[in-house]
Every structure is written in C-alpha cells, then in structure tokens.
Amino acid sequence: MTTEQAPAGQTPEDQPAEVSNWDIVNHWFDVAADRLELRDDVAAVLRSSYREVQVQVPVSLGDGRIHVFSGFRVQHNGARGPYKGGIRFHPDVDLDEVRALAMLMTWKTAVVGIPYGGAKGGVNCDSRALEPRELQAIARSFMDKIEKVLGPTRDIAAPDVGTNAQTMAWLMDEYGKLHGHTPAIVTGKPIALEGSYGREAATGRGVIFVLEEALEHLDMELDGLTFAIQGFGNVGSWAARILHDKGGKLIAVDTVDGSIRSDAGIDPHRLHRFLYEESGDIDAFADSDSISKTEFLATECDVFIPAALGGAIHANNADTLNCRILLEGANSPTTPKADEILTDKGVYIAPDVVCNAGGVIVSYFEWVQNLQHFRWDEAEVNERLEKIIKRGFGDIAAKCRDDQTSPRIAAYELGIQRVVEASRIRGYIP
Ligand code: NAD
DSSP states (O other): OOSSSOOTTOOGGGSOOSSOHHHHHHHHHHHHHHHTTOOHHHHHHHHSOSEEEEEEEEEEOTTSSEEEEEEEEEEEEOTTSSEEEEEEEOTTOOHHHHHHHHHHHHHHHHHTTOSOOEEEEEEOOOGGGSOHHHHHHHHHHHHHHHGGGOBTTTEEEEEOTTOOHHHHHHHHHHHHHHHSOOGGGBSSOOGGGTOOTTHHHHHHHHHHHHHHHHHHHHTOOOTTOEEEEEOOSHHHHHHHHHHHHTTOEEEEEEETTEEEEOTTOOOHHHHHIIIIISOOOGGGOTTOEEEOHHHHHTOBOSEEEEOSOTTOBOTTTGGGOBOSEEEOOSSSOBOHHHHHHHHHTTOEEEOHHHHTTHHHHHHHHHHHHHHHTOOOOHHHHHHHHHHHHHHHHHHHHHHHHHHTOOHHHHHHHHHHHHHHHHHHHHTSOO
C-alpha cells in the first residue's frame, strides 16, 4: 500500500510504513557497506541469508477445522557463532520480515560482541486469537518441521512478539522428544525449566541502560524525565517499570487495543497488573484519558520508546513526534525517511541494533548457564548485562566521534566490520 491514500477511518499517521522491514534493514546495510567500501561480491554474500526454511504448520483448531499456517526460520550469517534469534507469532509474519529480523540480529550480536550469528523465525498466526492448547499445537508442529536446522551449537531460538516463556517450554519439550533433554536449544525459558534469572526483563532493562549512557552523552538527568511508550508487552512493560523505578515519569502508553495519557503520570506496575492479571481494557485504566494514536504520537515528552512493531514511525507521522530522545526498543521501528525527519528536528536516536540487545545478551547468558548446568543469581546477570550493553554503546559512541556519523550508521558499520573480519579469518570471503 502506498502512503498516498489512507483507507477509510485511517489518518495519515495511522497508515502502514512506506517501506517494509526488509527495505529498512537493507537501506542501512547499503549505506554502511558503501561507507566501508565493501567489495560488491562481499556485500552480496552479507546481504543474503545462509539458509531460509519455509514450512507448513497444519493445526486442528477449536472450530474443528485444520488451519494451515506458514512457518519460517532464516539463518542469516553464522561466521561469529551459532545462529541465534527469536520466534514471532503474528499474522503479518512473512519471509521478508523474518529475513530482515535475521539480518539485524547478525549486526546486533556483533555490535555487543557476543559469539552468535543472526537468525529469526516466525509463524503467521494470530497469538491473541488462539487458545493456549492451539498455541501449543502450533509451537510443537513448527518445531517438528524446523528441528533439523536447529541445535544448541547450530541455531538457538528465543521469544519475540506473540511468544513467551511458555512457548519456549513447549518448543524445548518437543525438541527433547527427538534429541533428549536439551535446555540450550531455546532461551527465554521459564525459571522452572532452566531459564535464566533476569531474562524476562532483560530487553527492557537493556533499553534503560542504553538510555543512561545516552543521557550522559547529552548531559541530561534521568530523574523526572517524562516518557511515552508504544507497546506494553515484554519489552515495553519492563522498560517502563524499570525507568519508572529509576525516577522517570510515564505519561502516555499506546498498544494495539488503544492509547492512554496522564500528565500526572501512569504507574506502569499498576497498568501491568490491570492488563495482564485483571484482563482490563486499556482505555478503562483509572486516572488516565483515552486518546487517539495520532494524539499519542504527538505526546510532548523527553523520551519516546517504540516497543511494538517495525515501521511504526514513518514518513507520515515522524514529524508529529515531540521528544528529545528516541529509544528503539522494537526492531526497525523507524523508517529511513522518518530517521531523516527526526534527525533534522534534533532528536537523538538510540538505534535498535544496540538499544534492544539486552534480550540476546541475557539469552547468551542463559545458554552459557545451560551448557554448564549451573545457575547465576539475578544480580550477577544484571551486572554482566550492564557491562556488555554499555560497552557496545561505548564502541558505537567512539565510532560516531571518530567518523562524524550517526549512532545507527556507526552501529551497522561496526557490526559489518566484525562479521567481515570473522568471515575472512574463517576463509569464507577473500
Ligand atoms: P510482545 O508481544 O510481548 O508485545 C508487543 C506489544 O506491542 C503489545 O503491547 C501490543 O499491544 C503492542 N502492539 C502490537 N501492535 C501494535 C500497534 N499496531 N500499535 C501499538 N502497539 C502495538 O512483544 P515484545 O517481545 O515486547 O516485542 C516488542 C518489540 O521488541 C518487537 O519489535 C520485537 O522484535 C522487539 N524485541 C523483543 C525482544 C524480546 O526479548 N522479547 C528482544 C529484542 C527486540
């Protein structure tokens, strides 16, 4: 769909992005590859995936009919270690989106210096409309189809949009039926099944560690900062709770079910309980006003955190954003055109490549603990996460200074350089 004509009932701000997630990731890859003067043939290797698997996921649902979903696993590049990446259950999942997310993961693991390649997976089902029994059947059927390309030293899965610790438990159990007990096949598992302390909150916690570094860079204080958050799932709700506990003030929240605002502040702990324990409707949350998505996007705040889907901030709504810092909790939330508009407005953008890397960092810790059959306590996990993600941010900041470029371009360049170096040493490329 073009951005020229909005369907009935949609404002220009609500429209889908002008480009796909794949276009977004590819755009930044091309810019960075050009600046690095990568040879065309080397760029072609790095742009394409090592392996792309598409499978049929037929599942009998509660209506008594067999529904055939499509499942995908894309392994982008494994020069630096086993493939690693989340599994998404969402109706919009397709090969292009999974391919984009896999490539982004390759640069992300390289930027924060953990020994993984990049992968991603997904099934085009609507997790919100399905019963737990149906989700379990989808997870097991999907694992049966892709297990041949996975393995604890080959490719390790994790949660993403529409999946959680429970989904990981089903995936691990199904893999175990074929290969024996193998906790290291997935990360983000429940604590009762060799999950890691701190993993559930890790992506949101990492987002706030990156904010702390950005604030120092911008000479700003955290205490009293106002923030708005799009997406109140795993990443968004944890980022909101952690920032609130450190002194930030949450003033607006947007989810797929509606948006709310309160200048007096929204307590994210209460909102989380209301949505997830009491099954409340967000528009009915006490002491806040229900607002439109357009009003949400225009919220005047210090920090805006997109933590939902890719392409949320695009050519037709970027100009309405009224923030000083954009913290990309989601993957590819900002299109290149939106990035340009925001940069021209003086917004500091902390890019997804480092900003949401906390999840994969603690997934790495979980994998290490599983391989050693040894458990770390939460304080140790959080301390190590802080060190690694802040080091990644520091490497990017140094490159920004040296090369006079944006954090996003610096991050892509750094990621690509590290993958090229590993590929050369292995003998994959000249
Ligand atoms: P989730 O399924 O737990 O939550 C998704 C949230 O997005 C929900 O609150 C939902 O209401 C909201 N949302 C969906 N569509 C929306 C729309 N059109 N408008 C407004 N809100 C909408 O997912 P998650 O795991 O929190 O992932 C969120 C983002 O973070 C994704 O881009 C994901 O790839 C990225 N990410 C997740 C992790 C992780 O560890 N889970 C790690 C790195 C990056």
